[in-house]
Amino acid sequence: MIQFVFYFFIFLTLASAFALLFVRQILYAVLLLLVVMLCVAGLFILMQAEFIGVSQILIYAGGVAVLFIFGIMLSDKKGFSFTKVAYTQIFSGMGIALVLGSLLLYATQAVKKLPNEVKVKNDVQQLSFELLSDFALPFEVTGILLLSIFIGVAYIAGKTNHTQS
Amino acid sequence: MNPTYLIYTAIVLVAIGTALVLTRKSLLFILIGIELILNAVNLNLVAFNHLYPQNVNGQTTTLFIMAIAICETACGIAIMIQVARQYKTITPSSIQDLKEQA
Amino acid sequence: MSQSFILVSLICCLPFAGMLMNLWLRKYVAYTSTFFLFIINILVFYFINQHETQIETSLIWFKLQSFSIELNYYINRDSILLLPVVSIISFLVHVFSIGYMAYEKSLSRYFNGLLFFTASMLLFVCAGNLIVIFLAWECLGLASYLLIGFYREKTEAGFAALKAMLLNRFSDLLLLSAIILMFAYYQSFNLKEIIDSQQTLPQLVGWMLLLGVLAKSAQFPLMNWLPSAMTGPSPVSALIHAATMVIAGVYLMIRLSPILPLSVLHGLTTIGSLTALLGALAATQQFDVKKILAYSTISQLGLMMAAVGIASPQAAMLHMISHAFFKAGLFLGVGALIHHLEENRVNKEINVQDIRNLGAPYKSYPYTFYTILIFSLALCGIPFTSGFLSKEYLLTQAWNSKNSLSIFYFVFIILTSTITVIYTTRLIVYTFFNKSKENFNSASSEKKPVFLFPLIALSIASFWWIINFNPFHADFYFFSKTTFTTPVWLTIGSTLFFPVLFFLAFRYFNSRDISNSPNQLLLQGFALDNLQQKLFVQPTLFIGNLFLSIEKKWIDGFIHVMAFATVLFSHIISFLDYWLVDGLVRMTYKASYTLGGWVRVSRSGYVQHYLFWFLFTAVLFIIWVLF
Structure with a gap:
């Protein structure tokens, strides 16, 4: 059961984070970020860091999300020009992110399996x-x-x- | 409950945050990307603290990182508001003041 | 230094002191200093006359190794006679100038010129060294030049001064050559040593000497500067161009006469006689009062020169002295008349020097008239005047001389004297007895002592008593006791002939109007101006133009080619400079600019680009760490 909750949180985190890449509405993005934060807080609690998890929920859900929403309120106005981002920038950004991620994954292969259960x-x-x-x-x-x-x-x-x- | 998966998750989060920072056209998205990266770091720290529970240095550091992250977000949004006032835009590609005036 | 040296130096230097004082004390100093000069000269005259016959005194001027040039004086009887004459006339002219030049502006320049002239003349008279003689001679020329050209606003005055200067330079060149050759011959500049050596000069040197004095004494080929010089002020004409300076040449010849070769003496007689006749002839046709007198002076100088030529320097000396007084008097008288007439003329355009315009009633200007009459009579050689006695002496010497040319000279004297009577009478008659002219108001203003005193003093000096108490015997007081006999017929003849001639000429001119068609040749003084123009001026100008064209064609051409080459060379250099030296510099900066441009492309100014590059570098670092 706990195992399932663990993987569920991981999945939800990765899925929301991945969805962030494609979301256009900024409010949705903030909500997705909030989901990521809450999932990570759940993971913290599962890792026996309850205080950190609670802090995560308090700070991110209660503080950062509100900050972002106020930021949207104060900046996202009509009449602002949104220039299109060049494709070269998108591809190069994606490319460098992919390379970075795969390099880091490759690097962690050296660690192999960490100990499973610790009391x-x-x-x-x-x-x-x-x-x-x-x-x-x-x-x-x-x-x-x-x-x-x-x-x-x-x-x-x-x-x-x-x-x- | 193998923490190794958490490390993989953190790596994916870093990559996604990086992609967000590099590709999106709004300063808010960039800030979101930075938050993702910081969270990935926190995730890493907590996972390793879980593996080596002799002390709680990982968790302590996470707390400090959280404090600094909230500072950074607050600053970023304040600056973003100023930028929005000044340039009537929050697209970083429209703001080129670091370059010499051609 | 002996006492006499100091005394003689004082004579020469006093006018210089006067010049210096003249700079701040103005006109009064000039005649005061000449007055003192006159007194000192009289003292010297008696001092020397009683004690010594000759003074020879010297001071070393400068040294050339073993040879030294001395500043020495050689004063013999001739000098003693001339010194007081010069100083008296100079003094009287200075006094006269005060009145005559009263309205002129640059008085101090004028008086400085006169004083400078007086000093030079006295130095010339005393000088006992050929170098000093030449120095004084040149100073005379300079003073003459300055004073002829005194009226700077008149163009012809400038030209007259230039003419006098140039003709005199021509002669002076020959004189200087003669002096140098004399030194080569005698090994000395000392006049006394040269004369005491008893050696006759070589022919060539003698002739050069003769030609050297022609211009200064206005003898035949070079005489035409003297009439032009009359553009100067009248007192200057009286002092310089009648009484003193023009006799310098004669005086030099008198001093050197013991050593002159016979041919030169003959040359002197010939030229002198010719000059006398030509001058007298030219004088008969002149209209300008002062030019008549100038030609008259030329004529009388010719007589003196000729007298030296027949080995009778004493006769020349005597005539020189008597002539100095009455001719200076004539010039001053005419000057006074001009001055009075200028004040009284009807309108300003009347030329008061032209005898065609004159006709002043002699009763309006009695003092001027009578003094001029006395001087004229002396010039004509009427008995009881000094002129009669000196002319008598000339004739006697010419008659008694054993010189082969003396008869010739005798005839010339008589001819010249006859013509002299004619032109003098013409002058007197047309100046004072021409009644028909109404160019002048009758108001008289002549009773100014500054005018009257010199005229009366000079007229007193024009009578027979300055030569001898006996009005018919020309044995001068100061001659050495060489008695001579004048033929009785000569005395009687000249006593009767000249007054009768004067009377006839007076009747002749008084009865007819002045001829308006003169002989052009005589009027222009035998066209000597044209002759000199053709002979010397035009060839000189031709040579000058020739050199000018050579200069323009060849030398300027060469310079132009050089200039062109320089410009061309500079262009090449500038081309090289622009493309090689500057090109290198420009290439350097352009290369840096281009490289900078390449580098600058990466600095786009976009935050995300910077981040991209940062991450790119991070990825590279990770790759380097891992592999």
Whole structure:
């Protein structure tokens, strides 16, 4: 049962990601991204990283998706010109992505099969200890970073260009 | 529940994200592609942490990456809004200001 | 340096001091300095006359290895006689100039010229060295040139000055050659040594000397500058072109007469006699008052020159002195008359120098008239004048001389004197007794002391007493005691002949109007101008034009070819420069530009292109790591 859920999540992730390549409506793309995120969160939980999974759902589903939707609201307007992307660009982009993916797959062949089952206990507690001891400084720095980003983004997005408008 | 599949999944996600970044004509798609790549990295980290559970460094790093990803997305969208105001477009191929003025 | 050297130097330098002072004290200095000069000359005259017969004094001027040129003076009886004459006349002319030149602008230039002339003349009279003589001689020429051309606004004055200069240069060249040859012959420039050596000059040098003095003394072939020189101011004519400078040539001949060869003496007599006759003839046909006097001067100079030629320098000297006084007086008198008439003429276009326009009543200008009359009588040789005595002496010397040409000369003197009486009478009559003209107002303004004093002083000096107390015996006070006897018939003849001739001529001219159709040959002074024009000026111009055409054709042509070649060469160089040197530089920058263009293609400015290349490089890196 759990095995089935695992493969189902993997399949759903890959399928939604693949669908992203062909979607034209940006709102759909955001919804597909949301599906990918939720599936990945499910995979995290299956990998005994419940805290990370919950964070993934909170951050991506609650934050990033909303951000994207606001971005669409503020930028996707009629009258904007959408130049067609050149085919050379599409083919070269696809080609380089394919090559990159296949190279990485080839590289992971060296790993062969990883161990299948590992008994680990659920340790959110250990994670919190680590964050507040060994990673205390990066944790604080990240907080400061978030604060400054919050201010900076508010500043950038709020700035109106008087010469243009 | 073999984590190897997760690694393969991560690789496919990276390739798709790369393709999105390189080929799509909207800045939002590019940002989505970047999110995909970052998620693939997270997936990798969590999978390996699952294989080697002596410490939780993988998960910790994932948390930091998430924080930085949300920062990056926020910044990107803010910049995108400014670009939309400035150029009346969000197609990167229409914005050529890095090139010398011919 | 002896005392006498200082004294003589003082004589020569005083006018120079006057010139210097003239620069800031203006006209009063000029005649003051000449007055002092006059007094000093009188002192020197007595000093030398009482103590010595000769002064020979010197100072080394400069040295050429073992040989030294001296600045020396040689003063003998001739010099002693001439020094006071020069200074007296110079003084009187300066005084006269104050009145005559009163309205001129460049007075200081004028007086400087006169003072410079006076200094040069005194130096010339005193000089005892051929080099110094030549120096003074050239200074005389320069002063003459400057003063003839004094009226700068008159074109003919400039031409007259140039003519005088050129003719004099021609002669001066010969004189300089003669001086150099004399040095070669005597090994000395010292006049006294040369004369004391008793050696006669070689023929060639003698003739060169003779030709060298012709222009300065206005003798026959080179005399035509003197009438032209009358465009200068009248006082200048009086001082330079009548009394002093023109006698320089005669004086030089007098000084050198002991060593002149016989042929040269004959040449002097011939040329002098000819000049005397021709000058007198030309004078009869002139209309310009001053030109009449100029030809008269030429004629009298001819007599003096001829007198040197018959080995009678004393006669020449005597005539020179008496002539200096009365001819200077004539010029000053005529100058005064011109000056008065210019003030009183009816309209400005009347030429007051033309005797056809004259006719001033002599009663309006009594002082001028009577002084001019006295000078004219002296010129004619009427008894009781100095002219009578000097002419008498000339005739006596010509008669007594054993020279083969002396009879010839005797006849010429009589002929010249006769013609002289005629033209002088013509001048007097047409100037003062012509009643029909109404060109002038009768207002008189002649009683200015600056005009009267020189005229009266010179007229006093024109009587017999300056030569001898006996009005019929020409034994000059200052001659050495060589007694001579004048034939009685000669004295009686000339005493009667010249007054009668004068009277007849006066009656003749008074009774008829002036002839308006003169002899053109005589009027133009025997066409000497044309002759010289044809002989010298035109060939010179021809040669000049020849050289000009050669210059234009060949030398300029060569220069043009050179210029063309240079331009061509420069074009080649510029072509090479443009394509080789600059081409290299341009190729370098074009190559960099092209390469840059190629590289620049990859910098498209699209974010996605940059990303593509980044990933492409990443893929390459991965491939390199894996394989």
